[in-house]
Amino acid sequence: MRILIVEDESKAAAYLKKGLSENGFVVDTSSEGDGGLALMEKNEYALVILDVMLPGRDGWDILSEIRRRGIATPVLFLTAKDSVQDRVKGLDLGADDYLVKPFAFSELLARVRTVLRRGPVRQPDILNIADLEIDLLRHRAARQGTKLDLTPKEFSLLALLARRCGEVVSRALIADQVWGMNFDSDTNVVDVAVRRLRRKVDDPFEKKLIQTVRGVGYMIEND
Template identity: 45%
Template structure:
Protein backbone atom coordinates (compact mmCIF):
# COMPACT_ATOMS: atom_id res chain seq x y z
CA UNK A 1 0.00 0.00 0.00
CA UNK A 2 1.34 3.42 -0.92
CA UNK A 3 1.48 6.39 1.47
CA UNK A 4 2.45 10.00 0.91
CA UNK A 5 4.41 11.58 3.78
CA UNK A 6 4.73 15.39 3.80
CA UNK A 7 6.92 16.59 6.68
CA UNK A 8 9.63 19.26 6.59
CA UNK A 9 11.68 18.14 9.63
CA UNK A 10 14.06 15.66 8.03
CA UNK A 11 14.98 13.51 11.09
CA UNK A 12 11.30 12.92 11.89
CA UNK A 13 10.45 12.30 8.23
CA UNK A 14 13.26 9.76 7.91
CA UNK A 15 12.12 7.94 11.06
CA UNK A 16 8.49 7.81 9.91
CA UNK A 17 9.42 6.66 6.41
CA UNK A 18 11.74 3.92 7.68
CA UNK A 19 9.11 2.68 10.12
CA UNK A 20 6.36 2.58 7.49
CA UNK A 21 8.60 0.83 4.96
CA UNK A 22 9.58 -1.73 7.60
CA UNK A 23 5.86 -2.36 8.18
CA UNK A 24 5.36 -3.11 4.48
CA UNK A 25 4.18 0.23 3.07
CA UNK A 26 5.53 1.93 -0.03
CA UNK A 27 6.27 5.56 0.88
CA UNK A 28 6.75 8.73 -1.13
CA UNK A 29 8.06 11.57 1.03
CA UNK A 30 8.83 15.25 0.62
CA UNK A 31 9.57 18.27 2.81
CA UNK A 32 7.84 21.18 1.06
CA UNK A 33 4.16 21.83 0.62
CA UNK A 34 4.29 22.50 -3.12
CA UNK A 35 6.07 19.18 -3.76
CA UNK A 36 3.58 17.35 -1.57
CA UNK A 37 0.59 18.90 -3.31
CA UNK A 38 2.02 17.95 -6.71
CA UNK A 39 2.48 14.33 -5.59
CA UNK A 40 -1.01 14.17 -4.09
CA UNK A 41 -2.58 15.52 -7.28
CA UNK A 42 -0.59 13.30 -9.65
CA UNK A 43 -0.48 9.94 -7.87
CA UNK A 44 -2.87 7.66 -6.06
CA UNK A 45 -2.34 6.92 -2.36
CA UNK A 46 -4.05 4.86 0.31
CA UNK A 47 -3.21 7.41 3.03
CA UNK A 48 -1.59 10.85 3.19
CA UNK A 49 0.35 11.88 6.33
CA UNK A 50 0.40 15.66 6.33
CA UNK A 51 2.22 18.12 8.61
CA UNK A 52 0.51 21.48 9.14
CA UNK A 53 3.59 23.74 9.27
CA UNK A 54 5.29 23.38 5.88
CA UNK A 55 7.36 25.69 3.67
CA UNK A 56 5.79 27.19 0.52
CA UNK A 57 2.26 25.80 1.10
CA UNK A 58 0.97 24.90 4.55
CA UNK A 59 -0.74 21.61 5.31
CA UNK A 60 -4.22 23.02 5.85
CA UNK A 61 -4.10 24.73 2.44
CA UNK A 62 -3.03 21.45 0.83
CA UNK A 63 -5.87 19.60 2.53
CA UNK A 64 -8.49 22.17 1.54
CA UNK A 65 -7.22 22.09 -2.04
CA UNK A 66 -7.51 18.29 -2.21
CA UNK A 67 -11.00 18.25 -0.75
CA UNK A 68 -12.07 21.01 -3.16
CA UNK A 69 -10.92 18.68 -5.96
CA UNK A 70 -13.09 15.93 -4.38
CA UNK A 71 -10.02 13.88 -3.52
CA UNK A 72 -11.22 11.46 -0.83
CA UNK A 73 -7.82 10.01 0.09
CA UNK A 74 -7.70 9.57 3.90
CA UNK A 75 -5.47 12.19 5.54
CA UNK A 76 -3.75 12.09 8.92
CA UNK A 77 -2.71 15.57 10.02
CA UNK A 78 0.35 15.73 12.28
CA UNK A 79 1.26 18.81 14.29
CA UNK A 80 2.75 20.08 17.52
CA UNK A 81 -0.36 22.24 17.83
CA UNK A 82 -2.34 20.37 20.46
CA UNK A 83 -5.22 22.63 21.42
CA UNK A 84 -8.82 21.59 20.86
CA UNK A 85 -9.22 24.50 18.43
CA UNK A 86 -6.28 23.28 16.33
CA UNK A 87 -7.60 19.73 16.17
CA UNK A 88 -11.10 20.93 15.29
CA UNK A 89 -9.71 23.18 12.56
CA UNK A 90 -7.83 20.27 10.99
CA UNK A 91 -10.78 17.91 11.15
CA UNK A 92 -13.16 20.55 9.81
CA UNK A 93 -10.79 21.15 6.89
CA UNK A 94 -11.28 17.52 5.89
CA UNK A 95 -8.70 15.51 7.85
CA UNK A 96 -9.70 11.99 8.83
CA UNK A 97 -7.40 11.89 11.86
CA UNK A 98 -5.17 14.26 13.85
CA UNK A 99 -2.00 13.15 15.61
CA UNK A 100 -0.16 15.46 18.02
CA UNK A 101 3.66 15.53 18.09
CA UNK A 102 5.55 13.90 19.66
CA UNK A 103 3.89 10.57 19.01
CA UNK A 104 4.92 6.91 19.04
CA UNK A 105 5.68 5.53 15.59
CA UNK A 106 3.69 2.41 16.48
CA UNK A 107 0.62 4.60 16.95
CA UNK A 108 1.16 6.26 13.57
CA UNK A 109 1.36 2.85 11.89
CA UNK A 110 -1.81 1.68 13.68
CA UNK A 111 -3.71 4.78 12.55
CA UNK A 112 -2.50 4.39 8.95
CA UNK A 113 -3.68 0.78 8.97
CA UNK A 114 -7.04 1.76 10.45
CA UNK A 115 -7.63 4.36 7.73
CA UNK A 116 -6.54 1.86 5.08
CA UNK A 117 -9.10 -0.68 6.35
CA UNK A 118 -11.78 2.01 6.31
CA UNK A 119 -10.82 3.02 2.76
CA UNK A 120 -11.44 -0.52 1.56
CA UNK A 121 -14.41 -1.13 3.88
CA UNK A 122 -12.62 -3.84 5.86
CA UNK A 123 -13.64 -4.49 9.45
CA UNK A 124 -10.73 -6.80 10.27
CA UNK A 125 -7.03 -7.04 9.51
CA UNK A 126 -7.70 -10.59 8.28
CA UNK A 127 -8.77 -10.90 4.63
CA UNK A 128 -10.35 -14.20 3.60
CA UNK A 129 -10.96 -15.13 -0.04
CA UNK A 130 -12.22 -18.71 -0.38
CA UNK A 131 -9.58 -20.78 1.47
CA UNK A 132 -6.94 -18.02 1.20
CA UNK A 133 -6.27 -16.00 4.35
CA UNK A 134 -4.12 -12.88 4.54
CA UNK A 135 -3.15 -11.50 7.95
CA UNK A 136 -2.28 -7.89 7.11
CA UNK A 137 -0.77 -7.25 10.55
CA UNK A 138 1.59 -10.21 10.68
CA UNK A 139 2.04 -10.32 6.88
CA UNK A 140 1.24 -14.05 6.95
CA UNK A 141 -0.52 -15.76 4.05
CA UNK A 142 -2.09 -19.20 4.31
CA UNK A 143 -4.16 -21.38 2.02
CA UNK A 144 -6.00 -24.01 3.97
CA UNK A 145 -3.43 -25.32 6.45
CA UNK A 146 -0.47 -24.34 4.28
CA UNK A 147 1.57 -21.20 4.93
CA UNK A 148 2.75 -19.47 1.77
CA UNK A 149 6.09 -17.67 1.85
CA UNK A 150 6.13 -14.55 -0.32
CA UNK A 151 8.68 -11.86 -1.08
CA UNK A 152 7.82 -8.33 0.03
CA UNK A 153 6.82 -7.34 -3.50
CA UNK A 154 4.72 -10.46 -4.00
CA UNK A 155 2.98 -9.82 -0.69
CA UNK A 156 2.23 -6.16 -1.50
CA UNK A 157 0.78 -7.19 -4.84
CA UNK A 158 -1.41 -9.88 -3.26
CA UNK A 159 -2.61 -7.59 -0.48
CA UNK A 160 -3.53 -4.83 -2.93
CA UNK A 161 -5.47 -7.26 -5.14
CA UNK A 162 -7.17 -8.67 -2.02
CA UNK A 163 -8.28 -5.23 -0.85
CA UNK A 164 -9.83 -4.82 -4.31
CA UNK A 165 -11.50 -8.24 -4.17
CA UNK A 166 -13.92 -8.94 -7.05
CA UNK A 167 -12.77 -5.79 -8.87
CA UNK A 168 -10.72 -5.74 -12.05
CA UNK A 169 -7.40 -4.04 -11.29
CA UNK A 170 -5.28 -2.70 -14.15
CA UNK A 171 -1.56 -3.23 -14.47
CA UNK A 172 -1.12 0.53 -14.13
CA UNK A 173 -2.99 0.55 -10.80
CA UNK A 174 -0.90 -2.34 -9.52
CA UNK A 175 2.28 -0.55 -10.56
CA UNK A 176 1.20 2.68 -8.88
CA UNK A 177 0.42 1.00 -5.58
CA UNK A 178 3.10 -1.65 -5.09
CA UNK A 179 6.29 -0.48 -6.83
CA UNK A 180 8.47 2.15 -5.17
CA UNK A 181 9.34 3.62 -8.58
CA UNK A 182 5.69 4.13 -9.63
CA UNK A 183 6.05 1.50 -12.34
CA UNK A 184 2.94 2.00 -14.44
CA UNK A 185 2.68 -1.45 -15.96
CA UNK A 186 4.40 -0.46 -19.22
CA UNK A 187 6.73 -3.45 -18.83
CA UNK A 188 5.90 -7.08 -18.15
CA UNK A 189 7.00 -6.82 -14.51
CA UNK A 190 3.43 -7.02 -13.22
CA UNK A 191 2.66 -10.07 -15.39
CA UNK A 192 5.83 -11.79 -14.19
CA UNK A 193 5.00 -11.31 -10.51
CA UNK A 194 1.39 -12.36 -11.01
CA UNK A 195 2.74 -15.61 -12.46
CA UNK A 196 4.98 -16.01 -9.38
CA UNK A 197 1.98 -15.46 -7.10
CA UNK A 198 -0.15 -17.99 -8.97
CA UNK A 199 2.61 -20.58 -8.79
CA UNK A 200 2.90 -20.20 -5.01
CA UNK A 201 -0.83 -19.93 -4.28
CA UNK A 202 -1.67 -22.96 -6.42
CA UNK A 203 1.38 -25.12 -5.75
CA UNK A 204 -0.71 -28.05 -4.48
CA UNK A 205 -3.24 -28.00 -7.29
CA UNK A 206 -5.69 -25.52 -5.76
CA UNK A 207 -8.06 -23.54 -7.96
CA UNK A 208 -6.72 -20.27 -9.34
CA UNK A 209 -8.11 -17.29 -7.40
CA UNK A 210 -6.38 -14.71 -9.63
CA UNK A 211 -7.93 -14.38 -13.07
CA UNK A 212 -6.72 -12.45 -16.09
CA UNK A 213 -9.25 -10.07 -17.60
CA UNK A 214 -8.05 -9.76 -21.16
CA UNK A 215 -7.05 -6.22 -22.07
CA UNK A 216 -7.92 -4.87 -18.61
CA UNK A 217 -5.84 -6.49 -15.87
CA UNK A 218 -6.44 -8.95 -13.04
CA UNK A 219 -9.11 -9.81 -10.49
CA UNK A 220 -8.87 -11.92 -7.34
CA UNK A 221 -12.08 -13.63 -6.31
CA UNK A 222 -13.37 -16.70 -4.55
CA UNK A 223 -16.40 -16.75 -6.80
CA UNK A 224 -16.67 -18.94 -9.86
CA UNK A 225 -16.02 -17.00 -13.10
Protein backbone atom coordinates (compact mmCIF):
# COMPACT_ATOMS: atom_id res chain seq x y z
CA MET A 1 0.00 0.00 0.00
CA ARG A 2 1.23 3.45 -0.88
CA ILE A 3 1.47 6.25 1.66
CA LEU A 4 2.36 9.91 1.17
CA ILE A 5 4.08 11.84 3.95
CA VAL A 6 3.97 15.63 3.81
CA GLU A 7 6.41 16.81 6.43
CA ASP A 8 8.92 19.65 6.26
CA GLU A 9 11.22 18.39 8.96
CA SER A 10 13.59 16.12 7.08
CA LYS A 11 14.58 13.97 10.05
CA ALA A 12 10.98 13.25 10.91
CA ALA A 13 10.15 12.52 7.28
CA ALA A 14 13.15 10.20 7.03
CA TYR A 15 12.36 8.11 10.09
CA LEU A 16 8.68 7.91 9.23
CA LYS A 17 9.56 6.72 5.76
CA LYS A 18 12.01 4.20 7.10
CA GLY A 19 9.65 2.86 9.74
CA LEU A 20 6.68 2.58 7.42
CA SER A 21 8.72 1.04 4.59
CA GLU A 22 9.99 -1.61 6.95
CA ASN A 23 6.40 -2.39 7.82
CA GLY A 24 5.52 -3.10 4.23
CA PHE A 25 4.29 0.24 2.92
CA VAL A 26 5.51 2.09 -0.12
CA VAL A 27 6.26 5.62 1.01
CA ASP A 28 6.65 8.91 -0.85
CA THR A 29 7.58 12.12 0.92
CA SER A 30 7.15 15.76 0.18
CA SER A 31 8.53 18.65 2.18
CA GLU A 32 5.83 21.14 1.30
CA GLY A 33 2.11 21.24 0.57
CA ASP A 34 1.99 22.04 -3.13
CA GLY A 35 4.45 19.30 -3.97
CA GLY A 36 2.34 16.93 -1.94
CA LEU A 37 -0.78 17.97 -3.81
CA ALA A 38 0.97 17.41 -7.13
CA LEU A 39 1.97 13.90 -6.04
CA MET A 40 -1.57 13.19 -4.98
CA GLU A 41 -2.85 14.20 -8.42
CA LYS A 42 -0.36 11.86 -10.04
CA ASN A 43 -0.47 8.77 -7.82
CA GLU A 44 -3.14 7.05 -5.89
CA TYR A 45 -2.37 6.79 -2.19
CA ALA A 46 -4.01 4.68 0.43
CA LEU A 47 -3.21 7.29 3.08
CA VAL A 48 -1.70 10.75 3.48
CA ILE A 49 0.19 11.68 6.63
CA LEU A 50 0.07 15.45 6.89
CA ASP A 51 2.00 17.72 9.19
CA VAL A 52 0.02 20.78 10.26
CA MET A 53 2.96 23.13 10.63
CA LEU A 54 4.27 23.49 7.11
CA PRO A 55 6.05 26.41 5.49
CA GLY A 56 3.83 28.37 3.14
CA ARG A 57 0.47 26.67 3.03
CA ASP A 58 -0.23 24.99 6.32
CA GLY A 59 -1.71 21.57 6.83
CA TRP A 60 -5.27 22.83 7.29
CA ASP A 61 -5.07 24.57 3.97
CA ILE A 62 -3.74 21.49 2.19
CA LEU A 63 -6.39 19.36 3.85
CA SER A 64 -9.24 21.54 2.61
CA GLU A 65 -7.63 21.70 -0.82
CA ILE A 66 -7.44 17.89 -0.95
CA ARG A 67 -11.10 17.59 -0.07
CA ARG A 68 -12.05 20.43 -2.43
CA ARG A 69 -10.42 18.58 -5.29
CA GLY A 70 -12.54 15.61 -4.44
CA ILE A 71 -9.68 13.38 -3.33
CA ALA A 72 -11.13 11.01 -0.74
CA THR A 73 -7.81 9.56 0.42
CA PRO A 74 -7.79 9.14 4.21
CA VAL A 75 -5.69 11.79 5.96
CA LEU A 76 -3.92 11.41 9.28
CA PHE A 77 -2.59 14.69 10.55
CA LEU A 78 0.31 15.32 12.87
CA THR A 79 0.25 18.31 15.12
CA ALA A 80 2.39 19.80 17.86
CA LYS A 81 -0.54 21.86 19.04
CA ASP A 82 -2.46 19.79 21.44
CA SER A 83 -5.61 21.78 21.90
CA VAL A 84 -9.10 20.49 21.60
CA GLN A 85 -9.98 23.18 19.08
CA ASP A 86 -7.14 22.06 16.87
CA ARG A 87 -8.27 18.48 16.89
CA VAL A 88 -11.84 19.44 16.21
CA LYS A 89 -10.72 21.72 13.38
CA GLY A 90 -8.74 18.92 11.75
CA LEU A 91 -11.54 16.42 12.03
CA ASP A 92 -14.03 19.01 10.77
CA LEU A 93 -11.92 19.63 7.72
CA GLY A 94 -12.14 15.96 6.90
CA ALA A 95 -9.12 14.37 8.51
CA ASP A 96 -9.55 10.76 9.58
CA ASP A 97 -7.33 10.80 12.63
CA TYR A 98 -4.66 12.87 14.30
CA LEU A 99 -1.55 12.37 16.39
CA VAL A 100 0.00 14.87 18.73
CA LYS A 101 3.77 15.26 18.70
CA PRO A 102 5.72 13.76 20.31
CA PHE A 103 4.24 10.36 19.57
CA ALA A 104 5.59 6.87 19.64
CA PHE A 105 6.16 5.32 16.26
CA SER A 106 4.27 2.23 17.35
CA GLU A 107 1.31 4.47 18.04
CA LEU A 108 1.51 5.95 14.55
CA LEU A 109 1.74 2.51 13.02
CA ALA A 110 -1.30 1.38 14.95
CA ARG A 111 -3.26 4.44 13.84
CA VAL A 112 -2.22 3.95 10.22
CA ARG A 113 -3.38 0.39 10.33
CA THR A 114 -6.63 1.38 12.00
CA VAL A 115 -7.39 4.05 9.43
CA LEU A 116 -6.62 1.68 6.57
CA ARG A 117 -8.59 -1.11 8.15
CA ARG A 118 -11.54 1.13 8.90
CA GLY A 119 -14.61 -0.07 7.17
CA PRO A 120 -16.53 -3.29 7.10
CA VAL A 121 -13.90 -5.47 8.72
CA ARG A 122 -15.51 -7.74 11.24
CA GLN A 123 -13.64 -8.73 14.33
CA PRO A 124 -13.74 -12.49 14.80
CA ASP A 125 -15.31 -13.74 18.00
CA ILE A 126 -12.51 -16.18 18.65
CA LEU A 127 -8.84 -15.34 18.31
CA ASN A 128 -6.22 -18.06 17.88
CA ILE A 129 -2.59 -17.24 18.39
CA ALA A 130 -0.29 -20.25 18.51
CA ASP A 131 -1.77 -22.43 21.24
CA LEU A 132 -3.70 -19.52 22.80
CA GLU A 133 -7.41 -19.33 22.20
CA ILE A 134 -9.43 -16.31 23.23
CA ASP A 135 -13.21 -16.33 23.16
CA LEU A 136 -14.15 -12.67 23.08
CA LEU A 137 -17.85 -13.36 23.49
CA ARG A 138 -17.65 -15.62 26.53
CA HIS A 139 -14.66 -13.84 27.99
CA ARG A 140 -12.65 -17.03 28.19
CA ALA A 141 -9.06 -17.77 27.37
CA ALA A 142 -7.24 -21.09 27.17
CA ARG A 143 -3.79 -22.34 26.33
CA GLN A 144 -3.22 -25.83 25.04
CA GLY A 145 -6.83 -26.46 25.92
CA THR A 146 -6.31 -25.48 29.56
CA LYS A 147 -8.60 -22.72 30.75
CA LEU A 148 -6.74 -19.72 32.07
CA ASP A 149 -8.09 -18.28 35.31
CA LEU A 150 -8.06 -14.55 34.56
CA THR A 151 -9.66 -11.59 36.26
CA PRO A 152 -11.84 -9.42 33.98
CA LYS A 153 -9.10 -6.81 33.64
CA GLU A 154 -6.50 -9.43 32.90
CA PHE A 155 -8.76 -10.82 30.22
CA SER A 156 -9.22 -7.36 28.69
CA LEU A 157 -5.48 -6.86 28.67
CA LEU A 158 -4.84 -10.19 27.01
CA ALA A 159 -7.58 -9.58 24.46
CA LEU A 160 -6.17 -6.15 23.64
CA LEU A 161 -2.71 -7.58 23.00
CA ALA A 162 -4.15 -10.46 21.02
CA ARG A 163 -6.33 -8.24 18.83
CA ARG A 164 -3.28 -6.18 18.00
CA CYS A 165 -1.18 -9.25 17.48
CA GLY A 166 2.13 -8.31 15.89
CA GLU A 167 1.85 -4.65 16.94
CA VAL A 168 3.50 -3.05 19.91
CA VAL A 169 0.91 -1.68 22.30
CA SER A 170 2.12 1.23 24.40
CA ARG A 171 1.57 1.38 28.15
CA ALA A 172 -0.53 4.50 27.79
CA LEU A 173 -2.80 2.78 25.31
CA ILE A 174 -3.13 -0.22 27.62
CA ALA A 175 -4.03 2.01 30.57
CA ASP A 176 -6.60 3.75 28.42
CA GLN A 177 -8.14 0.69 26.81
CA VAL A 178 -8.20 -1.60 29.82
CA TRP A 179 -8.78 0.77 32.74
CA GLY A 180 -10.15 3.85 31.03
CA MET A 181 -7.23 5.92 32.31
CA ASN A 182 -7.16 8.10 29.23
CA PHE A 183 -4.60 10.49 30.59
CA ASP A 184 -0.99 10.53 31.55
CA SER A 185 -1.02 8.04 34.40
CA ASP A 186 1.46 6.03 36.38
CA THR A 187 2.46 3.46 33.79
CA ASN A 188 4.33 1.29 36.29
CA VAL A 189 0.89 -0.05 37.06
CA VAL A 190 0.71 -1.49 33.55
CA ASP A 191 4.03 -3.26 34.07
CA VAL A 192 2.71 -4.83 37.25
CA ALA A 193 -0.46 -5.93 35.50
CA VAL A 194 1.45 -7.43 32.59
CA ARG A 195 3.75 -9.23 35.00
CA ARG A 196 0.74 -10.78 36.67
CA LEU A 197 -0.82 -11.69 33.37
CA ARG A 198 2.41 -13.38 32.31
CA ARG A 199 2.38 -15.44 35.46
CA LYS A 200 -0.86 -16.98 34.31
CA VAL A 201 -0.45 -16.99 30.54
CA ASP A 202 3.23 -17.59 29.99
CA ASP A 203 4.88 -18.99 33.10
CA PRO A 204 3.28 -22.44 33.01
CA PHE A 205 4.10 -22.88 29.31
CA GLU A 206 7.25 -23.18 27.41
CA LYS A 207 6.46 -20.77 24.60
CA LYS A 208 6.33 -17.19 25.86
CA LEU A 209 3.74 -15.15 24.00
CA ILE A 210 3.90 -11.75 25.66
CA GLN A 211 6.99 -9.80 24.64
CA THR A 212 8.35 -6.64 26.22
CA VAL A 213 9.50 -4.05 23.71
CA ARG A 214 11.76 -1.95 25.81
CA GLY A 215 10.92 1.70 25.94
CA VAL A 216 7.77 1.17 23.91
CA GLY A 217 5.36 -1.34 25.38
CA TYR A 218 4.19 -4.90 25.00
CA MET A 219 3.14 -7.16 22.20
CA ILE A 220 2.03 -10.67 21.43
CA GLU A 221 3.86 -12.09 18.48
CA ASN A 222 2.80 -15.08 16.53
CA ASP A 223 5.61 -16.68 14.61
